[in-house]
Amino acid sequence: MTEVSDREPPRRRVPGPARPVRPGGRRQPGPGARPARRPGPPRPSAPRTIRLGSPRPRLRMIGLALTLVLAAFVVRLLQVQAVDAGTYSAKAEQNRYVVHTLPAERGGISDRNGVALATTVDSYDITADPTMFTREQLKVDDGPEQAAALLAPILGEEQEDLVERLRPENKELRYVRLAQRQTPQVWNQIKDLKSALTTKAETDTSVVNALAGVFADPSSKRVYPGGDLAAAVLGWVGADGKGGGGLERQLDKKLAGEDGKIRYAQSGGRQVPTAGSTETPAVPGSDVELTIDRDIQWAAQDAISEQVEKSKADGGYVIVQDTATGEILAMANSPGFDPGDLAHADPAALGNAALQDAFEPGSTAKVMSMAAVLEENAATPGTHITVPNRLKRGDRLFKDDVDHPTWYLTLNGVLAKSSNIGTIMATGELGRTQPEANKVLHSYLRKFGLGGYSGLGFPGETKGILAPPGEWSTSQQYTIPFGQGVSINALQAASVYSTIANGGVRVEPTLVRGTKDADGRFTPAPEPEKSRVISEKTAKTLSQMLESVVDDEEGTGTKARIPGYRVAGKTGTANRVDPATGQYKGYTSSFAGFAPSDKPRVTVYCAIQNATAGSYFGGQICGPIYKQVMEFALKTLQVPPTGAAPARLPVTFKP
Numbered sequence: 001m002t003e004v005s006d007r008e009p010p011r012r013r014v015p016g017p018a019r020p021v022r023p024g025g026r027r028q029p030g031p032g033a034r035p036a037r038r039p040g041p042p043r044p045s046a047p048r049t050i051r052l053g054s055p056r057p058r059l060r061m062i063g064l065a066l067t068l069v070l071a072a073f074v075v076r077l078l079q080v081q082a083v084d085a086g087t088y089s090a091k092a093e094q095n096r097y098v099v100h101t102l103p104a105e106r107g108g109i110s111d112r113n114g115v116a117l118a119t120t121v122d123s124y125d126i127t128a129d130p131t132m133f134t135r136e137q138l139k140v141d142d143g144p145e146q147a148a149a150l151l152a153p154i155l156g157e158e159q160e161d162l163v164e165r166l167r168p169e170n171k172e173l174r175y176v177r178l179a180q181r182q183t184p185q186v187w188n189q190i191k192d193l194k195s196a197l198t199t200k201a202e203t204d205t206s207v208v209n210a211l212a213g214v215f216a217d218p219s220s221k222r223v224y225p226g227g228d229l230a231a232a233v234l235g236w237v238g239a240d241g242k243g244g245g246g247l248e249r250q251l252d253k254k255l256a257g258e259d260g261k262i263r264y265a266q267s268g269g270r271q272v273p274t275a276g277s278t279e280t281p282a283v284p285g286s287d288v289e290l291t292i293d294r295d296i297q298w299a300a301q302d303a304i305s306e307q308v309e310k311s312k313a314d315g316g317y318v319i320v321q322d323t324a325t326g327e328i329l330a331m332a333n334s335p336g337f338d339p340g341d342l343a344h345a346d347p348a349a350l351g352n353a354a355l356q357d358a359f360e361p362g363s364t365a366k367v368m369s370m371a372a373v374l375e376e377n378a379a380t381p382g383t384h385i386t387v388p389n390r391l392k393r394g395d396r397l398f399k400d401d402v403d404h405p406t407w408y409l410t411l412n413g414v415l416a417k418s419s420n421i422g423t424i425m426a427t428g429e430l431g432r433t434q435p436e437a438n439k440v441l442h443s444y445l446r447k448f449g450l451g452g453y454s455g456l457g458f459p460g461e462t463k464g465i466l467a468p469p470g471e472w473s474t475s476q477q478y479t480i481p482f483g484q485g486v487s488i489n490a491l492q493a494a495s496v497y498s499t500i501a502n503g504g505v506r507v508e509p510t511l512v513r514g515t516k517d518a519d520g521r522f523t524p525a526p527e528p529e530k531s532r533v534i535s536e537k538t539a540k541t542l543s544q545m546l547e548s549v550v551d552d553e554e555g556t557g558t559k560a561r562i563p564g565y566r567v568a569g570k571t572g573t574a575n576r577v578d579p580a581t582g583q584y585k586g587y588t589s590s591f592a593g594f595a596p597s598d599k600p601r602v603t604v605y606c607a608i609q610n611a612t613a614g615s616y617f618g619g620q621i622c623g624p625i626y627k628q629v630m631e632f633a634l635k636t637l638q639v640p641p642t643g644a645a646p647a648r649l650p651v652t653f654k655p
Helices: 056-083 085-096 143-155 159-166 184-203 246-250 252-256 294-311 362-375 411-416 420-430 434-447 476-482 490-501 536-551 623-636
Strands: 097-102 116-128 176-182 214-223 243-245 260-267 277-280 287-290 315-322 328-334 384-387 390-393 396-399 407-410 505-507 512-516 522-524 530-532 568-577 584-595 602-609
Touching (some): 116 184, 143 159, 143 176, 143 184, 159 176, 176 184, 176 214, 184 214, 243 246, 243 252, 246 252, 294 315, 294 328, 294 602, 294 623, 328 623, 362 420, 362 434, 362 490, 362 536, 362 584, 384 420, 390 420, 396 420, 407 411, 411 420, 411 536, 420 434, 434 476, 490 505, 490 536, 490 568, 490 584, 490 602, 536 568, 536 584, 568 623, 584 623, 602 623
Antiparallel strands (some): 097 260, 116 176, 260 277, 287 512, 315 602, 384 407, 390 396, 505 530, 512 522, 568 584
């Protein structure tokens, strides 16, 4: 069965008559057709369009980069101006500003009469700025060499050393010192040469001023007007401006003062006047006045130097002391040195041997044994002592310096003839046993100052050697009474005799009378300590006994006589310990005493070490020195003779 559709069947298009075709293949329009559009001119072909990406990502990246860069600058700026501002400011100040020390003027040293012994004069430290010798500054490669060639003969320096300092490894170094403490004449010579080069360079372009970078800092120089006079006491000042020995070292703090400082802006090695400066003034050191008398010091030094040379000795010393005040009027050493010319000094002579040498005093120490015997009432000056040629004590046989028959001496005669045996016998009476006698003698030796420092506080001073009595060997028990087996220095020996001359009161020796500050105010030195060692009666008796050593023909010190004056003294000739080997070799020759003996004013002590030509006995080579120096000192101090007759105590007795 066939199904019928309700939809209208599609119309079928009936083809019309065929359109004529135009030549060229185009059909002719039929009837009722729209007129054909005339062809216009040919249209140009449209250009191809390029589409750009979005600019926003690029802008974001550029903005981010700029932000990071600006942030880095901001952080760095904050670090420089806020966090590390002080550090960078300090560096800038350091590069722009320079600080120089203003040396304080060192105080002078004078004798008791105000005569200069050490003083300070103006000088200059010659300096340079190494950056001003470079090619960039001088336009030449050999600037340091040219400058060194000009400066070396003026400064007395090696040319190679100057070149090395002018061309340092540190290229930023702006300051070097070429020479210290040059005289104003040296700096004037450099200035004149520098000015001449500047003038010549203005007219001749081939000339360079090789000294443009050389400058000078004001300084000071230590000078010693007396040359080697009292050099061992004064000491010296080192290249660093500090005391290197003697009183220059001991009193360095007082003498040096306080350095100041100046701070100023600089450019090209020159001060900028308009930039301002700050200055802390230097405080000058104090002047020091000594107890030394320049004239007496000269006499003592001349006398000991002459005798040391004549005796071909290792050395010697002389001490001159005021008996009442303890003031040291002279302390002379031979050989000596010039503290202003240390380059030519013997290093072994740079100390103060009078205080630093420890030696066995010999018979000059017998006066202490006699003081103990008299003070303890063990004997009197007239006590009879029979002195044999030899005396056996312990395991030894003792003798005097000369062989002799049995001597019949008083205690006074034992001292006058300097008998070792007589001294042993006398000191044996100080106790019921020898150990007890040793203790008594030791106590007196200590009271006289042996085994302790003098009180001067001098650098390098020795206190000598005095063992406790319990440690004395068998031989020391008998040698110490006559000055062997115990060691002292020259000042200790002089102080013993000053104590007797001062009525038995020991006054600590002094070298400084006082100081004067920058304002001219004088401050006296503290009073020295005093202590009674023996009674005034014992001291007076000892003075009379010591007169017999010089005045009596039996005495050993006749060469120390001074016409018109009563002289008390004692000779000494001791075996000497060679410091190089520690063994006995040669002798220590000495003489000690004071005058006028009945009204003492001056003590003189002389010692010569290891005389190898002529006599080595103390009375023979030191007695004349004592006389020469004492005579000069008495005249200088205007001490008149007393005119009183000597006591003339008996020396011998008839059995």
